[in-house]
Amino acid sequence: MPVVAPPAPPAAPTHRVAILALDGVTPLDLSIPAQIFNSRPETPYTTTVCGLGDTVATTGGFSLTTGGGLDQVPTADTVIVPGHEPGSRPQTELPDEVRDALRQAREQGSRMVSICTGAFVLAAAGLLDGLRATTHWLHIDELERSYPSLTIERDVLYVDEGDVLTSAGVCCGIDLCLHLVRRDLGAATANRIARGLVAAPHRDGGQAQYIPAPVTEAGPTSLSGTRDWALHHLDEPITLRMLARHAGVSPRTFMRRFSAETGTTPLQWLLNARLGKARELLETTDDSMEQVARACGIGTAANLRLHFRRSLNTTPTAYRRMFTH
Structure with a gap:
């Protein structure tokens, strides 16, 4: 009797952006x-740049050719509105056809996302009413004055309200988009994309967006080497004193410089890193919960469950089931 090969697993449905x-x-x-x-073999996304016409003028002094019109906005699974420079972004004078397309997309269940001052567009369409939101720190007062029905979050990288998400200034859009990939496809895929972008694999949305030194240069005063060391020793006990000793500074100096570079505390950053590694291990290995907990430095399966419940509102078992294909 001929051997019949098992059927191939069904392909993931296309996610239109x-x-x-x-x-x-x-x-x-x-x-x-x-x-x-961007479309990749391991992701289901197809992306179209949509606009009012065939070309769009940018603040960079050049124009872009769009790939579609407003008719593709209501049919998308995710709609993303990039930011505009002050004086050029549409606010209360949002064209009726743009407002209608955005509202129709939301009514049909599309996930609505803004980057930087793109929040003004979502707000002008009435899609942020009663929700928490953020935007670039330079324009956050203006957003609050213009749309008093919003609850403004000032010291965050992005705000996730389920199917409506807003990011803070410019590069925080990277954090928000990677957060969406992580939600859709898991930490392993998000981390692979981040590595391709040479971007940090995860910055928690609750970090402060205004950091005096948002981009740190590798050098004698940077703590990037210590953070890299910590990421390679997550399975070991790591204390603030150990981190400071590795950096060659006092714990107090380390705390101050670490917060200035990252916008968060060393221990919160370390916990996020441990959870990130745990998520990737749950997605890519068959290790037991005890093995995962030890490998990421959380200790026990009970501690792993506790932190997953607090941070992700789920359990490690449910998370593995969600992202195991």
Whole structure:
């Protein structure tokens, strides 16, 4: 009797991403989602830049050719609105056809996302009413004055309200887009994309967006080497004193410089790193919960369950089941 090969697993359904680019769009804000949601063999995304016409003027002094019109916005699974520079972004004068397309998309269940000052567009369409939201720290007072029904979050990288998400200034859009990939496809896929972008694999949304030194240079005063050391020793006990000793400074100096570089505390950063490694191990290995807990430095399966419940509102078992294909 001939051997019959088992059927191939069904392909993941296509996830359609529409990036709404209006005149005055910031090129970097647009290119971030275009790059992260670019079609890859391991991801289901198809991305289209949509606009009012065939071309869109950017603040960079050049124009872009769109791949689709407003008719593709309501049919998208995720709609992303990049930011605009002050004086050029649409606010209360949002064109009726743009407002209608955004509202129709939301009514049909699309996930709505803004990057930087793109929050003004979602707010002008009435899609942020009664929700928490954020935007670039330079324009957050203006957003609060213009739309008093919003609850403004000032010291965050992004705000996740389920199917409506907003990011803070510019590069925080990278954190938000990777957060969406992590939600859709898991930490392992998000980390692979982050490595390809040479970006940090995860920055928690609750970190402060305004950091005096948001980009640190590798050098004698940078703590990047200590953070890299910690990431390679997550299975070991790591204390603040150990981190400070590795950096060659006092614990007090280390705390101050670490917060200035990352916008969070060393221990919170370390916990996020441990949880990130745990998520990737749950997705990519068959290790037991005890093995995963030890490998990421959380200790026991009970501690792993506790931190998953607190941080992710789920259990390690449920998380593995969700992202195991």
